[in-house]
Amino acid sequence: MTRATFDLPRITALSWTWLVVAFLSLPILLAVVIAFSSGDRLEFPVPGFSLRWFHEAARNPQFLEGALNSLIVAVGSAALATVAGTGASLAINHHRFRGRSVVQIGVMLPVSLPAIVLGLGILFVLPSYGLRPGLLAATIGHATIGIPYVVAMVTASLSTYDRTLERASANLGVGPVQTFCRITFPLIRGGIVAGAISAFLISLDNVSLSLFLTRGDTLPLRLMQQLLFYADPSIAAVSTIMLAVSLALLVLVLPIVILRRNR
């Protein structure tokens, strides 16, 4: 029986892949395990199984406040990013205008340029806009880095969208606004939702911008303070809850991602 030896030696590739998978998932699995620890402090191996740290975390006012703040900021920034990003993606992909390629690159830049520098800059300009570091500033700041994600997702959705549908609609006598509402929008809804969720998660997890734009109010910052001060499994517990939330949301994003990646 001939073996297919014309590509990567199977066994090597396979074992390498699983090593990488282990590398990528290990810290996260560990953190989840620690969250369920019954011990008094951070230790491995874990002495026993318990939910005490989830209770601890739920009773921690710092965490609760941080979580609430983060949620507010995340929802707000996701909304802003979605509107802005969808519009930008539609403009770039469906219209021709001067400066189109500049805009195309420009709209994706917030994700490639160092967030720390952006945070610094926004902090500097806040007074000129009559704003102070706080939830509003954070919301707008997070929206800035959320926009590229929305644009990417909506663009992916648009790439499978057939423009002749718009022409067919016009041909049947439907005006541009109606066409958008009844044809365009429903078809790219998937990309928009995926983008919104991505922006939401990005905001929830953001540290670099929140550092400058809040007074340590968001959940990641609170967690970080706790970590630096006294690391205990309650941090793992909170993180595990956040992970569960992210995973639940990501189930919705995944189809769009696969659509992009597959042939």
Place this chain on the structure above:
Amino acid sequence: MKQKPWVAWLWLFPAGAILVPFFVIPLCVVLRDSFYRDDPIRFILPDFSFANYLRILADAYYLSVFGNTLLIAAVVSIAALAIALPYAQYIARTSGTLRAVLLWITYLPLYVSVIMRAFGWMIITADRGMINSTLLQLGLISEPIKLLYEAEGMTIAMLHRYLPLMVIPIVTGLVKLDPNLLKASANLGGTWWYGWRRITLPLAIPGMVAGTQLVFAGVLSDYVLPSLTGSTRFPMMAPVIFNEATTNTAWATASALGTIVLGIVAIMLMVSAIVIRRLMPWQSVNQ
């Protein structure tokens, strides 16, 4: 369908309303402030000069910070490249459910909270963490290896955080290729090594360049991992910038440092675009 040009600008308005005041202008302000002067009372004075840059570039401390950061960025980039390439190749070869699962796992470090990741690595690399307790128990070492709060531990954490950014562009590039290319190579007499050298590797280069640029830029501007897993004896750019801006309220200095980082990233973006265009003449040819 008639496209009135102003419709495009209408669609762009929301994005513009956010990005211009909160992205374009802040960056310009940072650039501008880098030429101004720090003042203990009013934080910053508009006194245009290159003094900040000169001071930074002459200061051994700042230079060492740059050096550290660039070193770690380079190490992580190279390690990520070496690890990602076979992994990405394998993913590109799979399809359907397996590929989806592998991609999902690859994305994992990206959507898991950065705190959680750092936490996980702390568990692994701490003095009484997983690695050390295992090695101690096995009797392979007599004293815990210092990984956490050292540059080495931080580097591993960085690798974990940025590996997906290297894998995804390579996978994207390889997946677009005709799956029969390697078959054709074998059919014409090429061993898998020949095929890898002449087909897979050259065609993976655009992805590799894009990935390297993403990883390098990421490490360069990372704040969280150095703060949580790094060492005070090995300072990195982002925490230093933050310190200058907040603790020292040296806004001009912070701006200058930030501009330098910005400059490095921008140069990398341009260099990688040029490299891609020059290494791959067939890419820019379109029919």
Place this chain on the structure above:
Amino acid sequence: MSRDEPVGEIELEVSGVSKNYGQVRALERLNLSMHRGEILALLGPSGCGKSTLLNMIAGFEPIDEGAIRLRGLTLNEIPPYRRDVAMVFQSYALFPHMTVAENIAYGLHPRKLDRASIRARVGEMASLLKLDPLRARYPSQLSGGQRQRVAIARALAVRPQMLLLDEAFSALDRNLREEMQLELSLLLRRLHLSTILVTHDQREAFSLADRIAVMEAGRIGQIGTPRELYEKPATDHVLRFLGTTNAIKAEVISRDGEMHLKAGGIVFKSLGAPPPGGGEAIVYLRTEDIDLSTQPTRVHPAAPASVVLVTFLGAQERVVVALDGQELLVERPAARGGGTLGPNQEVFLDFQPSRCRIAAMGEP
């Protein structure tokens, strides 16, 4: 064995080859042999196993049972890169980052040819396939037909013992396809190169191949020259796959010990044994074997059929007639300058009973 079969040394021998994909039996103990210099087509619908067999010859699929021998050498355990068979893929699989010249030269490096020889060989192939002005171009700059030539040149450059074509013409449009098929068949005959081509297109098989193996569900229905297959199909599948065939439902009437079939006004005696079970049968008749007449004929003395539609196709004319509730297709040379049949006109069918093939209802 017909007189047309080429004589010579055996080039390829497939003995008792089987292939399983899980539960599915893709190939069932296949036997096949080919002579040197012969062009053999594997013809069949998708899923019949033709591509599987080709891939097994090339070494991309392991052989579960049986053996494949090329010039006496058993290929089973030999990896693909050491088999001397060159393949042209349906998508051509040209290396996008290499020029035409580099693509053609690809297989020459592992064969350790020196630079001068490589350059000479590339030049030779380029002129052979009329690619001279395109040598420095990249695949993305070439048209479909040009890409196919490069794929062929690349395969021929390594001077293989055998050439494999995997649906190599399906990506071209009709006119280009026929042009390339003609060119390639002339080239292959000139080079006396053994070739196996896989296709689902009857025309392609007929225009290129010396012999055709019609495959279905992992088995070979019949191997023979195009004429043999067309005029003397061994199975119903072969008959239906080649040419356009009408399937007429007919009633079996036994008369005077002979079996007669009745469909509409047509009564004719069947040659050969009555179908088992009796009652009803299917009569297969090729569209070009039916003639139409305005007068009653020997096989069709009464109860005429009526014309439904006449389509002018250029050299041919296609007529749809309704007979006893069934629709039949007739193809015949178009009469020049009109004078043809019109809708609802009454016509009588005429054909040779020997041209019919009879199958019992429900038989494949």
